[in-house]
Amino acid sequence: MTTRSFLFLLAGARADGNTELLARTAAEQLPAGAGQRWLDLTRLHLPDFTDERHAADAPRAESADETLLREATLAATDIVIVSPLYWYSLSSYAKRYLDHWSRWLRTPDPGFRAAMAGGTLWGVTAMAHSEPEVAAPLTLTLHHTAAYLRMRFGGVLLGTASSPGQIRADTAALTRAKTFFATEAPLARFPYEEEA
Template identity: 70%
Template structure:
């Protein structure tokens, strides 16, 4: 399968530091690699309703739900570009991941098997210089990938608070040049033995 990247912008600010860093990393992808960018603020998902035991599920076709479902299925690589908000992913990113629960029960689509082996990546900008504060965000993405049997490419972290700050983080910009070139291992839960 030819690589196809889905970049999900999950910030409440357009052209924010996280998006700038994600775009710098994406510039390094070969020209024949498809890139699709979806701004979750412009395509908001409705509140997620957990209907696992209450109703029949149907393939989503309308609005943001159908758009994101189809884009997710078409991608080999999914990039969650979320700023660090209260030490985890943004509300938009969390809502998108919540929808995976419903998609697991979509008839005719074995969502978990379909996603297995694909790669989940993260890009985030944070106002802290101690990147350890992003551990909950990294854990959310790693554990989501592990549950789905996906590969986890890690999270590209950059420092920035005011608009454009991340472009002064020379270490983050250097990491962006090779971030998507690495071979991503299968994700594992932290308590699993290698």
């Protein structure tokens, strides 16, 4: 049995925000043998994504932080995007990180897609709304990203909170956090795909 290794990517504009608190509550429930690595996307220098697929020039060199993120991504069995709900979707930090997956599909390691297949993508978010459908764009972004790379999708752990520390009052979200990572995530599929 493969030991699971979780990469938690913090993508909130507020340090120790509600989304991070919810993610840390869920992570506390992981088995003792599961690896955990936490990286803060707001503290890493990740340039805006530039599409160089059809450029005549050689691709630009990868920065140290890009290499760190790419290698950490490939080393994880489970990737957890920890992003508050901003304008009904992911934060700019999380979106920029996922945009770089487009680069990593081609350079510097064209084996990125094959290496990601079979891994699991998760989301954790806090939002001001109590209606889960408000977070549908965020959930679809993560689901379809997982489907494109033939990953499993564990879903999104949603909590309701806005002011600092308010997530502690969302007892339903904290209860869900205790079992969030315990389930076997299904392989993500696009709605139009036929069952194999």
